Amino acid sequence: MKDITTVRLTVNGEAVERAVESRVSLADFLRDDLRLTGTHLGCEHGVCGACTVLVDGKSARACLMLAVQADGAAVRTVEGLGTPENLNPLQRAMMEHHGLQCGFCTPGMLMTLTEFIEQRRDSPPPSEAEIREVLSGNICRCTGYQTIVDAVMAVLNPPDGAA
């Protein structure tokens, strides 16, 4: 017998109400029920970081959360950042610094970095070591990470103090 719960939450600012089976992960709920397929699923056991989303402003692995646990929460996914025509500064920096090749890990990288950037407002620019520490939970098999670090450094250390 299916154990079904009705969940109400916001996803990228839009109110959502759905009946969902208890065992469905937040990642599957986003992808299958809401058709927000920007959140990628790699390992589905909390290692790769590809499914990282923000839940009430904090990064979380969406494969390790049940959709019912997000009842009442504000969830943000990669679809809530820029658009293909109008990338946000982080996305633009990733493009300019070749921070992605195949792009599979990129949504998770972007959401992890979005939390980091938002929490750091008004803080001094981070060191490369700090950025690598933040990125440690997201695995990329293409870039070797240096280009991703370069992109974040460019966003958080803009030349001539320009924001």
Next chain:
Amino acid sequence: MKPAPFKYHAPRTTGDALRLLADNGDACVLAGGQSLMPMLNFRLLAPAHVIDLNRVPALAGIRVEQNVLHVGAMTRQGDLETSSVVRDAAPLLQAAVRQVGHRQTRNRGTLGGSLCHLDPAAELVTAAMAMDATLIAESAGGGTRRIPIAAWSAGYLTNALRPGEMLTAIEFPLWRGAQGHGFVEFARRKGDFAIIGVATLLAFDAAGTIARAAVAIGGCGPLPQRPAAVEQALIGQRPSAPLFKEAARLAATIEAHSDAHVRADYRRHLARVLTERALAEAANRVHDAGHGASQ
């Protein structure tokens, strides 16, 4: 979806959670989910009931009272990491939690969850062992059991909770006076569980002699070990590099096992090297702690 079907419960109070646990024999308690959810996804576990503690606010919190740090079982690892109370009262715990997983997993993962999962190399278990933590287990009907960390393991990846019991809080008795802490681990990759992790606490008397020592070595058995010979070798001595080298040599005699990753003799080698480093770290960051009540 990956887990087998289960009935989901989201109690709002500790009492409701304990009643659900008493009423449903085949149940798992869901804390931060960073270990349980992978096990459900792999179907290593297929409980009939999942009792989610994430909506029980009373189970989370950090406070110091009468020289004891009290931490609610559902306190997030990320909150331990940034808490000024933990920084001032128990910097060893903060040093350990920084090595746990990654930012995303610390945002969800909890102290109680890590202690209950009881991975042999879990950093928080090693720190709790060095600090002589007491684990508070409650059951429906008002039963409370205080379990010393030394009695917390019932075998590999198995805690000492009885059916119907739930870990609700952890107490860390704090040391007074001049003291230092060290936490050093070796893992193949950043964020992995350690192969060996060592937590140290040293307290000093007015003359600068080591008055009290705790050394916990994780990753070489179901529960971190406290090699008494190492601690005894330190007490009454003045801190020095040769002393730490000699004491660490005794750490290499601990029991260790071989597995698919590394051999037992390499574990013992790591235990020696990391103990020496963690003792040096403790001696190099001595501060004075007078723990009053704080929030």
